[in-house]
Amino acid sequence: MAEKNKKPGDPGGPLKPGNKPKFNTYWIIGIVLLALIGMQFLNNSGGMVETDSNSFFEMLNAGDVEKIVIVNKEKVEIYIKPERLEDARHSEVRNNRSNSWLGQNLPQYYFTIVFPDVFGQELNQVLNELPPEKTPQYTTVTRKNVLGEMMLWILPFLLILGIWIFMLRRMGGGSGGPGGANNIFNVGKSKAQIFDKDTNVKVDFSDVAGLDEAKVEIREIVDFLKNPNKYTDLGGKIPKGALLVGPPGTGKTLLAKAVAGEANVPFFSMSGSDFVEMFVGVGASRVRDLFKQAKEKAPCIVFIDEIDAVGRARGRNPNFGSNDERENTLNQLLTEMDGFSSDTGVIILAATNRADMLDKALLRAGRFDRQIHVELPDLNERKEIFKVHVKPLKLDKNVDLVFMAKQTPGFSGADIANVCNESALIAARKDKKTVETQDFLDAVDRIIGGLEKKNKVIKKDEKRTIAFHEAGHATVSWLLEHANPLVKVTIIPRGRALGAAWYLPEERQITTTEQMLDEMCSALGGRAAEDLIFNKISTGALNDLEKITKQAYAMISYFGMSDKLGNRSYFDSSGQNEYSFNKPYSEKTAELIDDEVKTIIDQQYKRAIEILKKNKAKLTKLAERLLESEVIFSDNLEEIFGKRPWKTEEEEEKQKSVEKAREKKKQIESAPSSEKKSENKETEKTEKTENKSNKKNVK
16 A cells, blocks of 8 residues: 555656656666676586596596597596496586587586696506597697686776776766766866746845845845846946955845845856866866856846955965966956956856955956945844844843843844854753843853853962952953943853953944053953052963054054054055065064054053052952852942943933923923923923933932
8 A cells, every 4th residue: 555655756656757767878887897707707617527637537548538628738628428428427417408508519527737747748648558449539729818818907997997987976076977967077067056936035135134235235236137227228337246245244145145035037156165176177167157057047146155265366376386276267257257258137246255365357347346345233233133033032021132232242143143042042941931131141141251161170369360350350441431331240261261351342433542542451450450469460361461462563553543653554455465575664663663562551551550559449349249259240340439430322312311301491481381381291201201210220
């Protein structure tokens, strides 16, 4: 019954109508090899019985032997007279029908000659003594095993050829038959995946949160292909390509997937590394095949992900003077994108996070007319990204996505997706029914700092040093105007760090000298606290020193924030200064940069020491509380140090709204009585809401 229920095409089921087994040329090769091997082993000795020389001489003296054939002086074949086969001593070979092959009689016995000279003398002596009627025919032949010699020559070559074909098929992506797409003979074919109307792509622009500016340009490209006459009627030309540039995880590939889902035209997708192969000329061949397929299906879109794998600047490779396969592939790509035979019906989309490494000829107008910058999301965009990624989660009612967006500055879209997934895993590990705000915060902490290692053994002295180090960071950052406000400090080891502090950096587009100096001072607060309290320093400040050293060199040599050096910058934003083998400044300038960096760092270290000296008692109190609870928050710092005298933007906005409400109240008091009633209600509402918010802040 089970076999009857199988449908055509199922494993073990009947073949579909018209689906005959495909003929393979390798079958012929296998059959020929098997036939040759069978003929080699199926030789003429199949029906013979082996004997020895003593039995042979007995048969010879008895007159049973009709003919003797000595083959290559190594083997003796014995033919028995037909009438003698009836004797009992020949019963072994009497009924053996294999003694005839292809119509010829075959010998019944054979034996191998051990000593040819001795055997020859004995045979001559016996033949001379035999009477004429018993004397057999005597012949000596030389036989060559042509087939065996051919097999000895051919088999090794066939074995090597088979191994070579097997390796090439594996490198070509597996076996797919003689005409398959993965066959070695199709290694020059394009590996692009084609998405058309028959392929369902479930991603569209609604799945891409944020990136509003990038989506506008991408939507326009889709509109170019859907309604080309709208633009060409005015004399405009459709752009040939757009390059998506941005940090990793910002959604460049996701935008391309959305284009594939939105556009009603064929969409070719492949990676830049798909062009690169170990064989010479394969990359250029794949480029030609890709554009050939694209032109056949024009209008269409070709998407090349990670184009820097094939589009790096020429002449900057380490193998100077050699014929580089990557450069040949790039030359072919440049020709296909904008050459004599270029087609306007094909639009190229490409993505990379290393635009500075790309060749200048690839970036020029006519190839990539537009460069779409996909940057890290801001506060509002992070909120929209959170909305997309929390859809499959069972959220608690109190989860505020605006709050979560504020807690994740500098996170990319991929990072936010990871936060949402990690929060669900943490909630499930705690056997919760919904995902709460604390689960999100724990997920952020784990992604930034790593997994907590509560069981890690730390000595008391080391733990005390770590506590004062982290308390030093917290103290200095709390007492400086432009330092990032503290969120949480912990001395529980996370990842490779023995302690950690979380800050909420202000989202700004430009940074002033004062802001950078305050950040450097707060970073040196940990080392300064160790020096002040214990009169010795440890290796715990390695990460801080690395950070401030890079920051100081950037201030001097990149941003021109030095009075001695002046308004100079040695930063190469293009990354394509091909002829710069040395530093772009003299040794005297290098010494000046080093002196300025040392001066800045020393000044900020002394500044941190002075701040901690003035607040030594509060620093000690904060460190002791940190040793007790292992985790402290901004509320604990506010209890010890008081409120920060510097207001944030939110607090300033609240103060402005309060002042506006007061001005309205004054205007109402001076206005006629009919207008006072309606306006008084509005001012009362605003004052009530402001009082409520102020009470919450006090709590």
